[in-house]
Amino acid sequence: MADTQTTHAPATPPVIRREDYQPPLWLVDHIRLEFDLDAHATRVKARLSVTRAGRHDRPLRLDGDGLVPLSVAVDGKALSPADWRLDDDVLVIALPGNAHEVETEVQIAPATNTQLMGLYASGGLLCTQCEPEGFRRITFFPDRPDVLSRYDVTMRADKATYPVLLANGDPVEQGELPDGRHWARWVDPYPKPSYLFAMVAGDLACNADSFTTMSGRAVRLGIWVREEDLPRTSHAMTALKNSMAWDERVYGREYDLDVFNIVAVSDFNFGAMENKGLNIFNSRYVLADPETATDPDYDAIESVVAHEYFHNWSGDRVTCRDWFQLSLKEGFTVYRDQCFSADMGSAAVKRIEDVRTLRAAQFQEDAGPLAHPVRPESYMEISNFYTATVYNKGAELIRMIALLLGPERFRQGTDLYFERHDGQAVTCEDFVKAMEDGGGIDLGQFRLWYSQAGTPRLTVRQRYDPASGSLSITLRQTVPPTPGQPEKAPMAIPVKFALFDPATGEHGGEELVVLTRDQLEMRREGFAQAPVLSLNRGFAAPVIVEAEQSAQDLAFLAARDDDPFSRYEAMQQLMINGLLAHISGAPLESDVIIDSIRRTITDPTLDRSFVAEAVRLPSEAYLGDQMQVVDPDAIHAARERLMTGIGEALESEWRALHAECARNGFSLSADARAARKLRGVALSYLVASGAPDGAALAFGQFDRADNMTERQAALAILVNRETPERDQALAAFYRRYAGNALVVDKWFQTQALAFHPDTVEIVQALAGHADFTLANPNRARALYSAFAANQWAFNRADGKGYRMVADAIIALDKLNPQTAARLVPPLGRWRRFDGARGAMMRAELERIAATPGLSRDVLEQATKSLA
Structure with a gap:
């Protein structure tokens, strides 16, 4: 029966290196799978049509993990145990000739598969997750992405328990069996790697719809959920149909099967999975209604549905040769879903949100011990490379290529990429080459973005000569050392900028230059007075900009810049500069900040959603990223003081906004969503002001x-405040939503993120709550991942937060190593903090690394964080 835990690695797991890649020795043209499904004992028969690849005499090696082999046969003849062997779970068979039919039968136990990889049980369902290496937990197979096969799948199960049987591809047959069982057969005509295999069995209801493709084919759509959740699937269905239409319009990509199904499951390590024709989703990215989902939840559902659908071409039809090429599909598809979301809503706000996510997650990753290139060079456990660098920075690389080519040539490049590599497993280099050939551009130096880790720093110096009316601009780039890469070559960095006349508020046009050397000198003429520089407009490149800009220049850009991102950035930089100066001991100079906020919230031309983003204070974590040594207490105190000052100075404006933004009746219109966002920001400043009725307003x-x-x-x-309304609201929220897992997750998460002096103790108590379980990844993340992201609470000086998270990692590793490993990086930032905190964080990492039987997932993260 299948092991409930990961196969534990030796003390020093082997390192897999990109340079050691070798093509597969055997290919599998076709696989036929037969499942006799049972939660406790599922039998899986597999018939593989294998062919020898090239001239060699090596045996067939089929990956396995925790499988109980029942039988092995070749070309219809049963083999004795002497004719095959298990080599560390790998099935090895010596085969003569070049083509054979290999049959195996194994037994697995989905109900005890807490790892949630392979075939597992979730809320009465049987479902799969195979990326990256879960298929080997279902049957013996060369479980690598460059072995592409056509799948023919038959499932048999008790009809009362599992009335719905779904798999990849299209349904071709179904029928009844004796003793209350039934069967269904699904065939996928498109070759795919094993990581894209999927099946689901259970008692599910379907939101059924259809979509007519640009060639006139009718595609049956289904979103499958528990019966009681059916009313909360309409937004996901709308997002799916919008995604299909958008991909046709923007990329010319038409869906290729007769059916497209989405299934929502409660226990899932990821957000969703793009299995060909059968996407399996974490239920949080499917279910929404006004009572239980926030506007960001609606946005996330739209984005994730689009992302997984877009993978049909950028990931399924064209897939990765090996896992080092993960960004080939993920970076490209994140870029595609970002553009889709921008087209569906506010492009300006979407760009701000994406950059904020990049800075919060990926910039920290680049600056720490786990830094790695977008195309990594080595790993111990591939699950650890589902990172912000691969996904979010990878998307920024595609965005830069699109900027350099322009829309028409970028489309030519993507068309060529899909046409050239349809049905293949390829590399990041293949993608870049298609962009070069299709777009008519040399991206030789640009390739360094894929191979060099670290966030480039762009230093900007300006010199204005009043006599000649000229401005000299010096751009200098440096790429910091990262683990394994002490020295870096100059990158190709696209820089968008404009020079504003401070008298007129106009500029002479946006310019794009590409910095390819360590330094670039530019000179611009014809200025009666020193112009104001707007730099890295639209966040054209994922770099850290270090520029000498006065508070007056930043205030000018915050009020006048016509690039929304640069306008937002100027406002944020005003706040950051003021807060960092105050943390360093200077008086808090808030007047220019308050004046800029006042102008922004009273500007009738601005979208309220943009206003809400612009006037929010930068997060405590982002402020910490700007410091050589993070001082969480000083950051928290300074930010709270500025928040209070802004609240007090603009109290009447915040009251007016809070009242004006009230809405009767829920709507997903852009105006209504923007009003809700700005109303929340206004309320936060009102309460921070110390207004006597602040807590009452919030509770109201x-x-x-x-x-x-x-x-x-x-x-x-309210959870940040010591008021009676705090406890009243928490109790009322729980009473109202007890039993709704996704909303109860919010209840846990909100408390874990609270700026409360007792947050550590609150989280400890919540870990003992009847509704808390480590077995569900959503619940574990809601409490511990949220707490670890709470810079002030997690880094409390007594180290209690570190110990609590380390204890959670050790306990969770025994159940679900992937989820446990994602909790390690916050401890890995120990070098960024003072000596006392750093020593305590390091000690917890050492304790984790010394734990007997630790998984590869956690061991790799812990040891790299200590190096």
Whole structure:
């Protein structure tokens, strides 16, 4: 029966290196699978049509993990145990000739598969997750992405328990069996790697719809959920149909099967999975209604549905040769879903959100011990490379290529990529080459973005000569050393900028230059007075900009810049500069910040959603990233003081905004969503001001809200305060939503993120709550991942937060190593903190690394964080 835990590695796991890649020795043209499904004992028969690849005499090696082999046959003849062997779970068979039919039968136990990889049980369902190496937990197979096969799948199961049987491809047959069982057969005509295999069996209801493709084919769509969740699937269905239409319009990509199904499951390590024709989703990215989902939840559902659908071409039809090429599909598809979301809503706000995510996750990754290139060179456990670098920085690389080529040539490049590599497993280099050939551009130096880790720093110096009316601009780039890469070559960095006349508020046009050397000198003429520089407009390149800009120049850009991202950036930089100066001991100079905020919130031409983004204070974690040594207490105190000052100075404006942004009746219109967002920001400043009625206003919004966005916004404000309304709101929220797992996750998460002096103790108590379990990844992340992201609480000076998270990692590793490993990086930032905190964090990492039987997943993260 299948092992409930990962196959534990030796003390020093082997390192897999990109340079050691070898093509497969055997290919599998076709695989036929037969499942006799049972939660406790599932039998899997597999018939593989194998062919020898090239001239060699090596045996067939089929990966396995925790499988119980029942029989092995070749070309219809049963083999005795002497004719095959298991080599560390790998089935080895010496085969003569070049082509054979290999049959195996194994037994697995989905109910005890807490790792949630392979075939496992979730809420009465049987479902699969095979990326990256889960298929080997289902049957013996060369489980690598460059072995592409056609799949023919038959499932048999008890009809009452599992009335719905789904798999990849299209349904071709179904029928009844004796003793209350039934069967279904699905065939996928497109070759795919084993990581894209999927099947689901269970008692599910379907939101059924259809989509007519650009060639006139009718595609049956289905979103499968528990019966009681069916009313909460309409938004996901709309997102799916919008995604299909957008991909046809923007990329010319048409869906290729007769059916497309999405299934929502409660226990899932990821957000969703793009299995060909059968996407399996974490239920949080499918289910939404105004009562239980926030506006960001609606956005996330739209984005993730689009992302997984877009993978049909950028990931399924064209896939990765090996796991080092993961960004080939993920970076490209993240870029595609970002552009889709920008087209569906506010492009300006979407860009701000994407950059904020990049800076919060990927910039930290680049600056720490786990830094790695977009195309990594080595790994111990591939699951650890589903990172912000591969996904989010990978998307920024595609965005830069699109900028350098322009829309028309970029489309030519993507068309060539899909046409050239359809049905193949390829590399990042293949993608870049298609962009070069299709777009008519040399991207030789640009390739360094794939192979060099670290976030480039762009230093900008300006010299204005009043006599000649000229401005000299010096751009200098440096790429910091990262583990294994002490020295870096100059990158090709696209830089978009404009020079504003401070008298007119106009500029002479946006320019794009590409910095390819360590330094670039530019000179621009014709200025009656020193112009104001707007740099890295639209965040054209994922770099850290270090520029000498006065508070007056930043205030000018915050009020006048016509590039929305640069306008937002100027406002944020004003706040950052003021806060960092105050943390360093200077008085808090808030007047220019308050004036800029006042201008922004009273500007009738601005979208309220943009206003809400612009006037929010930068996060405590992002402020810490700007410091050589992070001082969480000083950061928290300074930020709270500025928040209070802004609240007090603009109290009447915040009151007016809070009242004006009230809405009767829920709507997903852009205006209504923007109003809810700005109302939440106004309320946070009102409460921070210390207004006597602040807590009452927040509780009133909480109590009377007709939607989760406003209710949770008020709750998140109240949990930071020592008021009776805090406890009232928490108790009322739990009573209202007890039994709704996704909303109870919000209850746990909101408390773990609270700026409360007792957050550590609160989280400890929540870990003992009847509704808490480490077995569900969503619940574990809601409590511990949220707490670890709470810089002030997690880094409390007594080290209690570090010990608590380390204990959780050790306990969780025994159940679900992938989820446990994702909790390690916050401890890995120990070098960024003072000596006392750093020593305590390091000690916890050492304790984790010394734990007997630790998984490869956690061991790699812990040992690299200590190096």
